[in-house]
Amino acid sequence: MGELSIPIGKLARSVGCKVQTIRYYEQIGLLPPPVRTAGAQRRYGEAQRQKLSFIRHARELGFPLPAVRELLALSDEGDSDCAKADGIARRQLEAVNRRIAMLSSLRSELERMLHHRHGHRIRDCRVIATLADHALCSQDHHAERAES
């Protein structure tokens, strides 16, 4: 009753994610299968809540799931060198920096086309004209992958 008694909905609320997300993490082996009641419902304890919280926090910081998996594994090895963990975080920082650079370039291009004075009809619209002709752009904003 005391320890392993958290049902999945309460756990989801406590870490701010959906119930399905937790089941998904279990399915892909990120969270270990919890104990079940006689009626096959999942019951969690504090240790698993912390693990899930770790995962969600890493996800909120943009780490992809494979990186989260590595970080989780590392977090269990207190004696090991943390260079690996730091490396993962550094690569994530670099990825974030690349995305910011890309988006800044997109932003300036969007601002350019919007702030350029132009007529009110489509045929005089700077937005449409710019989309039709990249030469009207000031920079190379070419996206290789600006996602996430």
Next chain:
Amino acid sequence: MGELSIPIGKLARSVGCKVQTIRYYEQIGLLPPPVRTAGAQRRYGEAQRQKLSFIRHARELGFPLPAVRELLALSDEGDSDCAKADGIARRQLEAVNRRIAMLSSLRSELERMLHHRHGHRIRDCRVIATLADHALCSQDHHAERAES
């Protein structure tokens, strides 16, 4: 042979996308079906090349496909008011700004955890510790799914 003679691979190279992407755009009704050779191979003309180029440029600027669809439709109506097109671009700019704000917040959090001096073992690692406890973060970086 003069006009409608561009095969799909050449078209793809000329706009900088994959062959499959063009077929995909046709499949979802973004590009009209081109003429075919006797052997059922696609052949494109200059007008379609320009349309595809418009689509790719809009995608590079981060517009989602439904927005691209609208912009394409608008671009064919030279007499209409361009307020709609400008509105779509403005919303895209706002989305980009939200994404940049989110990523900047992530960046500063990642920098904080990386630049904080800490020991070389996992148990003293600031990266792992921060992931395990959001209280070590300085801001609310909580991602609400701000999309491209």
Next chain:
DNA sequence: CCTAAAACCTACAGCGACTGGAGCTTCAAG
């Protein structure tokens, strides 16, 4: 103890915007 509602279960489909592969056919250069 009984009932009703809330929460849970599994299994699977769908999102966005492509991308890759298998297994075949057609085209164009030499």
Next chain:
DNA sequence: CTTGAAGCTCCAGTCGCTGTAGGTTTTAGG
């Protein structure tokens, strides 16, 4: 005429969830 590149269709996979259908279990009130 041969050959290899490029084309074709159909389907599955990517990422990280999210939603739905159709059923079962838990829990609180009466």
